[in-house]
Amino acid sequence: xxxxxxxxxxxxxxxxxxxxxxxxxxxxxxxxxxxxxxxxxxxxxxxxxxxxxxxxxxxxxxxxxxxxxxxxxxxxxxxxxxxxxxxxxxxxxxxxxxxxxxxxxxxxxxxxxxxxxxxxxxxxxxxxxxxxxxxxxxxxxxxxxxxxxxxxxxxxxxxxxxxxxxxxxxxxxxxxxxxxxxxxxxxxxxxxxxxxxxxxxxxxxxxxxxxxxxxxxxxxxxxxxxxxxxxxxxxxxxxxxxxxxxxxxxxxxxxxxxxxxxxxxxxxxxxxxxxxxxxxxxxxxxxxxxxxxxxxxxxxxxxxxxxxxxxxxxxxxxxxxxxxxxxxxxxxxxxxxxxxxxxxxxxxxx
Numbered sequence: 262x263x264x265x266x267x268x269x270x271x272x273x274x275x276x277x278x279x280x281x282x283x284x285x286x287x288x289x290x291x292x293x294x295x296x297x298x299x300x301x302x303x304x305x306x307x308x309x310x311x312x313x314x315x316x317x318x319x320x321x322x323x324x325x326x327x328x329x330x331x332x333x334x335x336x337x338x339x340x341x342x343x344x345x346x347x348x349x350x351x352x353x354x355x356x357x358x359x360x361x362x363x364x365x366x367x368x369x370x371x372x373x374x375x376x377x378x379x380x381x382x383x384x385x386x387x388x389x390x391x392x393x394x395x396x397x398x399x400x401x402x403x404x405x406x407x408x409x410x411x412x413x414x415x416x417x418x419x420x421x422x423x424x425x426x427x428x429x430x431x432x433x434x435x436x437x438x439x440x441x442x443x444x445x446x447x448x449x450x451x452x453x454x455x456x457x458x459x460x461x462x463x464x465x466x467x468x469x470x471x472x473x474x475x476x477x478x479x480x481x482x483x484x485x486x487x488x489x490x491x492x493x494x495x496x497x498x499x500x501x502x503x504x505x506x507x508x509x510x511x512x513x514x515x516x517x518x519x520x521x522x523x524x525x526x527x528x529x530x531x532x533x534x535x536x537x538x539x540x541x542x543x544x545x546x547x548x549x550x551x552x553x554x555x556x557x558x559x560x561x562x563x564x565x566x567x568x569x570x571x572x573x574x575x576x577x578x579x580x581x582x583x584x585x586x587x588x589x590x591x592x593x594x595x596x597x598x599x600x601x602x603x604x605x606x607x608x609x610x611x
Contacts, residue, residue, distance in 0.1 A: 262275045262276060262277075262302075262303035262304070262305075262494060263275070263276045263494065264276070264305070265473060265474070265476060266447075267363075267420075267421055267447035267449070267476060268420055268421055268441065268445050268446045268447025268448070268474075269420050269445040269446065269447070270363065270398075270399040270401075270420035270421055270447055272306075272332055272362060272363065272398075272399060272447070274305060274306035274332055274476055275303060275304050275305045275306050276470070276476070276494060277304060277466075277476075277477060277478075277479065277487075277490060277491070277494070278304065278306035278307070278308055278449070278476055278477065278478035278479070279296070279299045279304050279306065279307045279308065279478065279479070279481060279487075280308050280309075280451070280478040280479055280480040280481070281307065281308060281309030281310070281313055281316035281317070281319075281320055281480070282313055282316065282480045282547050282548065283480040283481060283482035283547050284296065284315070284316055284319055284320075284481070284482065285313055285314050285315050285316055285548065285549045285552075286482060286547075286548070286549050286550075287319075287482065289315070289319060289322070292315070292316075292319040292323070293319055293322050293323045294484070295481055295482065295483065295484060295487075296319065296320055296323035296324070297323050298484040298487065298488075299481060299487050300323070300324070300327060300331075302487060302488070302491050303491075304487075305330060305331050305332055306331075306332045306334065306476065306478070307320055307324070307331060307332070307333055307334065308334040308335070308423075308449070308478045309333075309334070309335050309336075309356075310335055310336035310337075310338070310365075310367055311335060311336060311337050311338070311348040311351060311352050311367075312336075312338055312367070314549065314552070317335060317351075317352055317355035317356050318355040318356075320333075320356060321355050321356040321357035321358070322357075324356075324357070325357060328357075328358055331362075332362040332363065333356060333358060333361055333362050333363070334361070334362060334363035334364075334365060334401070335352045335356065335361055335363075335364065335365070336364070336365040336366070336367035336403060337349065337352075337364070337365075337366065337367055337384070338366075338367040338368060339384065340374065340377045340378065340383070340384060341383060341384070342380075342382065342383045342384065342386060342387055344384075345383075345384045345387040345388065346387050349361070349364070349387065349391060349396070349397070353396070359396070360395060360396050360397065360398060361396065361397050361398065362398045362399060363398070363399045363400075363401050363420075363421060364388060364391070364397040364399070364400055364401070365400070365401040365402060365403050365421070365423065366378040366384065366400075366401075366402045366403070367403050368403055368404070368405060369402050369403065369404055369409060369413060370404045370405045370406035370409035370410070370524070371406065371408075371409045372409070372412060374409070375409065375412055375413055375416075378402075379416065379418060385418070388400050399420045399421070400418070400419055400420055401419050401420055401421030401422065401423065401447070401449070402419045402421070402422055402423070403422070403423035403424070403449075403451070404422065404423070404424055405424075405425060405522050405523075405524070406522075406523055406524050407424075407433040407436065407437060407523060410422055410424050410433075410437050411436075411437060411440055414437070414440050414441055414444050414446050415440070415444070417444060419446060420446065420447060421446060421447035421448070421449055422437065422441055422446050422447070422448060422449070423449040423450075423451050423478075424437050424448070424449075424450070424451065425450070425451050425452040425455075425521070425522065426438075426448075426450035426451070426452070426453070426469065426475065426477070427450070427452060427453050427454065427455045427459065427465060427468070427469070428459075428464075428465065428468040428469075428508050428511075428512070429455045429458065429459060429511070429512060429515060429519055430455065430519070430521040431468075433521070433523065434450065438472065438474065438475065441474070442474060447474075447476070448472075448474055448475050448476070449475075449476050449477075449478060450469060450475050450476065450477040450478065451478060453465055453466060453469055453477040453478070453479055454479070455519070455543070456540060456543035456544070456546070456547065457542075457543050457546035457547060458515065458519065458543055459511070461507070461511070462486070462489055462490060463489070463493060464504055464507060464508065466479075466490055466493050467493060467498050467500055467504065468500065468508065470493065470498040471498060471500070480547055518584070518585075518589060519582075519584075520536055520539035520540055520584065520589070521582065522536040522539075522540060523536075523581065524536055525579050525580060525581055526576035526577075526579050526580050526586060527576075527579075529575075529576060530571060530573055530575065531566060531569045531570055531571055532566060532569075533563070533566045533567060533569065533570060533590075534562075534563040534566070535576055535586060535590070537559065537560065537563040538563050538564060538567055538590050538593050538594075539584075539586070539589055539590065539593060541553075541560055541563075541564070541593050541596065541597055542593070542596060544559075544560055545560075545600060550604050550608075551608070553604075554600065554601050554604040554605075554608075555608075560597070561601075564593075564594065564597045567590055567591075567593075567594045568594070570587065570590065572587060574587065
């Protein structure tokens with residue numbers, strides 16, 4: 262399979278990467294089989310994270326005996342020296358390796374969090390030492406908000422940046438891509454299918470493959486999913502006029518209900534995690550249900566605040582996409598109640 266240079270890291274990664282979120286939903290055996298099928302098809306770049314529950318361990322089992330041929334990327338969401346040290350040690354153990362090719366600070370989307378991870382006596386200090394010791398080869402960052410991503414790239418402390426990029430929300434990604442190229446920072450595209458909102462897989466990846474510097478990672482739950490995507494690599498990536506029209510139609514149809522998670526709507530006076538609420542159905546397609554509906558689940562916590570909305574409308578005045586946020590949150594709350602009821606039927610003791 263064709264490989265591309267991942268910015269100044271110099272890592273040569275396959276044109277498509279594997280994302281480790283959906284395998285959390287599978288059994289151990291199913292997850293290992295999915296990862297092995299991706300390896301059989303030639304993928305050499307596997308991305309996971311410490312907080313993806315079972316993902317690291319399952320990838321570790323699947324790659325046993327193949328480590329030297331692969332580029333492993335994982336992430337830490339910790340913001341303290343001790344937290345990153347613990348995450349790194351656990352990631353090495355679960356992945357069954359003595360080094361990480363690309364270690365990423367997870368979801369650093371604002372100045373405050375960026376300052377915390379860059380602390381030489383804190384998280385960055387841990388990574389710098391690990392790089393000197395050969396335990397970490399390269400360092401990157403993941404962001405969901407464009408302003409935070411640009412700020413991180415400009416520091417020149419990171420070799421890669423991971424950011425949402427798809428044809429539904431292409432504008433921030435294109436802006437960041439230009440900046441990343443200037444700083445020779447590798448661009449990894451998360452959410453190529455917009456977190457499951459896009460179902461036209463071929464169209465979605467044909468769009469992304471127009472950008473030779475971009476490495477999309479896709480969450481795979483079934484072998485047939487990666488097989489469908491891999492077929493593209495032997496075809497022309499040029500979009501036809503019909504496909505261009507279809508992309509515009511999809512953007513027009515979904516544009517008024519599609520949250521880009523830029524969080525410009527914040528701060529909320531009722532402290533509602535608006536973007537989490539807005540993309541709830543997308544989370545449900547990718548995450549284990551207990552992480553969403555179980556006690557303390559991130560979606561459960563966010564949804565518990567929705568009914569405290571004061572209907573002030575301030576979020577809508579800040580939204581650059583003019584989304585009817587209050588209306589969508591009500592729709593998401595109804596969806597959540599129905600989804601939670603189904604979950605409780607299957608897990609009555611929860």
